[in-house]
């Protein structure tokens with residue numbers, strides 16, 4: 570069953586999402602060559618705690634950090650470390666906030682300094698694919714309409730969408746039903762209804778969509794070693810269309 574949120578739930582999720590968006594705005598500013606992925610993690614945690622909220626990922630299934638920071642060929646679930654970010658890297662930051670039991674989830678990919686044209690295009694295409702997916706998150710559409718909008722745009726631009734990881738429902742838990750794939754046909758899957766809340770999160774690879782898991786047991790990497798990007802918003806499905814909660 571896909572949970573339908575009450576008005577109060579939606580108000581709380583909006584508060585949670587606003588905190589997350591504000592934290593992300595601050596964290597984005599620090600991404601430049603010379604900082605470490607651990608710097609991003611520490612600063613994110615400090616800002617979330619200052620808002621009297623909790624980092625949603627820390628401890629989730631044993632994940633050791635507040636932020637997932639995934640660099641270049643890392644797709645998702647990068648573990649913050651003393652790794653120094655270099656000029657030309659692209660850095661995906663994924664953060665989750667738990668405000669009094671209400672969860673929000675968001676990710677962005679940023680260039681560190683000057684990056685090559687292919688990476689620049691990868692970031693733009695991934696961001697745009699999220700926008701196109703969100704547009705479909707309207708009551709009366711099917712879940713597959715989101716998936717298809719993302720996949721068809723990404724593939725038309727010459728990139729590929731990751732199959733191993735998908736978006737998800739979100740609310741009083743970080744992961745709720747349904748799964749929200751970034752691939753698949755339109756007009757299929759569950760009917761979207763007023764009050765559903767979805768974390769839509771395209772992960773887009775430069776080359777093949779295939780991934781492998783790092784020896785750390787967490788981090789997904791592209792199998793071909795080419796760069797990957799990731800954008801995510803938490804979105805409420807309403808009768809008046811999609812409402813982005815994380816902005």
Ligand code: MG
Pocket residue numbers: 674675736737768770801
């Ligand atoms: Mg997510």
